[in-house]
Amino acid sequence: GRGEEAFVTLATNDIYCQGALVLGQSLRRHRLTRKLVVLITPQVFDEMIEVNLIDSADYIHLAFLKRPELGVTLTKLHCWTLTHYNKCVFLDADTLVLSNVDELFDRGEFSAAPDPGWPDCFNSGVFVFQPSLHTHKLLLQHAVEHGSFDRADQGLLNSFFRNWSTADIRKHLPFIYNLSSNTMYTYSPAFKQFGSSAKVVHFLGSTKPWNYKYNPQSGSVLEQGSAPSSQHQVANNVLPLYQ
Ligand code: UDP
Numbered sequence: 001g002r003g004e005e006a007f008v009t010l011a012t013n014d015i016y017c018q019g020a021l022v023l024g025q026s027l028r029r030h031r032l033t034r035k036l037v038v039l040i041t042p043q044v045f046d047e048m049i050e051v052n053l054i055d056s057a058d059y060i061h062l063a064f065l066k067r068p069e070l071g072v073t074l075t076k077l078h079c080w081t082l083t084h085y086n087k088c089v090f091l092d093a094d095t096l097v098l099s100n101v102d103e104l105f106d107r108g109e110f111s112a113a114p115d116p117g118w119p120d121c122f123n124s125g126v127f128v129f130q131p132s133l134h135t136h137k138l139l140l141q142h143a144v145e146h147g148s149f150d151r152a153d154q155g156l157l158n159s160f161f162r163n164w165s166t167a168d169i170r171k172h173l174p175f176i177y178n179l180s181s182n183t184m185y186t187y188s189p190a191f192k193q194f195g196s197s198a199k200v201v202h203f204l205g206s207t208k209p210w211n212y213k214y215n216p217q218s219g220s221v222l223e224q225g226s227a228p229s230s231q232h233q234v235a236n237n238v239l240p241l242y243q
Pocket residue numbers: 009010011012013016072076091092093094095125203204205206
């Protein structure tokens with residue numbers, strides 16, 4: 001039932017916390033009917049009161065030692081340990097929810113939308129999953145044994161759920177649940193046709209909305225530390241949210 005379902009995000013530092021906060025607000029704005037969970041590492045706050053729900057520390061520690069470069073990736077995998085929920089939707093902290101997305105809970109593990117750069121791979125910024133210590137353990141084993149072809153969670157998850165692209169079309173989320181912010185430039189006619197149906201926008205890539213400074217009086221935008229870029233048009237509408 002709904003009581004055992006949650007939206008989950010991750011913030012390993014103060015910077016991504018800005019995104020997680022805006023994402024949380026955007027979910028609440030559209031009639032939040034599920035629990036809202038954030039995975040946070042100790043770097044974020046000065047004081048953290050940790051509650052130990054599941055003692056999986058040993059093998060997590062082991063995995064970290066063997067593959068230090070996969071730090072944030074392995075942190076994302078922690079979402080599988082939320083076993084007090086029977087189904088969850090993971091959303092990157094750089095996603096923004098534009099309308100109610102409860103219907104995502106009708107999908108099963110592992111559901112995700114295609115990656116715009118390589119559509120036979122899914123994008124790991126939005127996915128439906130079922131918490132399970134067993135799956136978590138297998139994922140960490142996979143990380144330790146095979147690493148990740150992109151050194152991040154997306155490569156790892158794609159090689160773990162490797163039959164995603166062919167096995168079950170119901171596990172392909174429509175692109176409007178993970179609309180990458182650069183789509184309006186890479187396929188603008190499709191963006192004109194379908195863009196207004198977007199339910200979740202994903203600001204993937206190196207420039208995040210919180211890297212801009214927005215002047216509410218003048219409506220002008222400044223990207224911190226670099227020249228203005230083509231992302232401004234998208235960023236412009238959402239920047240006030242991240243200030
Ligand atoms: N993340 C984090 N700290 C980091 C990097 C990433 O907490 O230093 C989390 C955050 O939830 C973020 C997700 O991991 O949205 C994936 O990283 P990112 O969105 O930067 O990757 P992209 O979508 O641009 O490939």
